[in-house]
Amino acid sequence: MKAIAVDPGAGQPALVERPRPDPEPGEALVRTLRVGIDGTDHEVIAGHHGDLPDGADELVLGHEAVGVVEDPNGTALESGQFVVPTVRRRPDETNEFFDRGEPDMAPSGEYVERGIVGAHGFMAEYFTSPAEYLVPIPAELAPLGFLVEPISITEKALEHAVASRSAFEWEPDSALVLGNGPLGLITLAMFESVLEFDRTYCLGRRDRSHPTVELVSELGGTYVDSRETPVAEIPAEHEAVDLVYEATGHAKHAFETVEALAPNGVGVLLGVPEPWKFEVDGGRLHRELVLHNKALLGTVNSHRGHFEAAIDTLAQLPDWFTEELAAGVYDLENYRDAFDAGDEVVKTAIEFDGV
Template structure:
């Protein structure tokens, strides 16, 4: 079975690899689900892994199959799988549990361990392959009406987690009623963040270096999001004009920009 992989620690090592065809029996207790991959998103994380900035191969392998944004269709299920059936559409999650307290209660993304496990990122093969097998715990069933956009569920989940964490941190004050939000970065994650915040009722200002005509800026305008090019106006000055911002979402990949 073909897969796209990199050799961790070796820059620009992306290549076509071979994997054994997976079987539902790889998951114990009759809980295996065989999934045929339909779509995989490739993003900056995959680029950074191919540049050897991070990522480790699973035990017993010299390569790491990349791909963590995935959409597929169930081909076969084990005898004790009741949540899914052949023909169902699914999106797999990425993080897998380690040994910390948070891992044991299902909060894998909040692990306190130095070693973490993520499909296509660290110590677990990803989804840029023909098929994979997993436990239904890590598969999200997708309605047929969402199948054309479901591959975006993984990046959208990152955005929702960020917004939820902001609310969790602030709710202790009891009086926090956020109304204005700033999104730093107008790439794919920035667009999804702006869309999510706009749908939640925020007055959203998006910051980026782009100016003129571009598909991203057209989308922001269609969403009713204010766009500010930092080539024309600094974040500090824009905050004075359009803020103060109750929530700032950093989507540039360079977090210190938030503190400008």
């Protein structure tokens, strides 16, 4: 079967021929339909993040997939069921985090991630997976199923943010997304269409004529050009916000988030930057965190419950917006374009088989 693999840090993704996998007991065989591409894929390709499977000399990419069950292989799934696979897998038999359905909380070394760390991904005509990691998705949403994994990342981040503010009455009505890449824009759409924040902001460093900036307005948000208004000046220029969602990986943003937050606000951090030393007014940030009960949370990955919530969310996003996201789906033969599309295409994905 055809697959897209890379030797991380040493080359570009290539179309390769691999044997079609046979499902083990408890696994189903899935025919792949579409697989999305995100910043993590580009970091893996560049060799900045992730790892080859043991003994492998290439990694099959892809962690944002939707497929259809080809062979249930005795599991509770049915042939023809559309499914979205979760990403993390047990590194070995016993693992308390996986046992309780929280692989997203497992520390480094206690998981592999398909298409990222130590396990092949879903960019192949077929893949196998234990049935417990295959989340059913309704047929009408299957064409957009490659959006479920990124949405699930935000579902988790918001669940943790809300939990962190659950010891008091918290009624956020303003939110700021740092980053207008695919995850930032999807999150902005969730803030506007599903969570119904009164006021939303989205920060980027692109000109106002850029299509992704136009999307910010169309979604109902206010665009903030970080070259004109740094994060710390957003309260003076616009307002201090109840929730900040950081999706840039720009480490200074993690600290500036404290200054952008309103009292009792929470910032969720999702970027994964490289080491970078810089000066901060640590005294002021510390004081501000304390005197105004602010919180900063890091969150990574997501579990099956977040995928299920993401499917509900996907159904609530405006059609015009999901159509915009689906406009970047490329046929397998044009897979290189999916990796090389400029940032004017909001989101790209590769189609392995028609939905």
